[in-house]
Amino acid sequence: MFPKEYFVLQCPIFALIPALPDLRRLAEGDDGYYERRRRRNVAEILTQLQKDRLARPQLLVEASVQVMTQEFANLLAGVDLEPGRISVTFDQPQQALEKLLALAMAISNDFARFERKVRSVRPQIYAPRKPL
Secondary structure: OOOHHHHHHHOHHHHHHHHHHHHHHHHHOOHHHHHHHHHHHHHHHHHHHHHHHHHOOOOOOOOOHHHHOOOHHHOOOOEEEEOOEEEEOOOOHHHHHHHHHHHHHHHHHOHHHHHHHHOOOOOOOOOOOOOO
């Protein structure tokens, strides 16, 4: 006949051997183990998210209520819109960010007007690229 080991190897329960420690914990009622493991996993994920955020800090731009309700009629000086062109003139980097934010808010408050101001009347010079 066949040795005893042959039957153990062919038995479907053999596939569960890697899970035996987990099954023992379940049988012994060690529910806290799984909660600790879950918390450890969550902590690892949060740690990684924090590292990612520190590696790429966000740039904050202060915005007054006036900027949040910005309209095209009273855009900041140095922000010019023409068909096919947007130009922003500034002296300091912070000033550029403020003007860009004001422009973005004006666009979000009246996209149709923005579209009318910058729509190019010239025909397209370059044909669109064909996919490779």
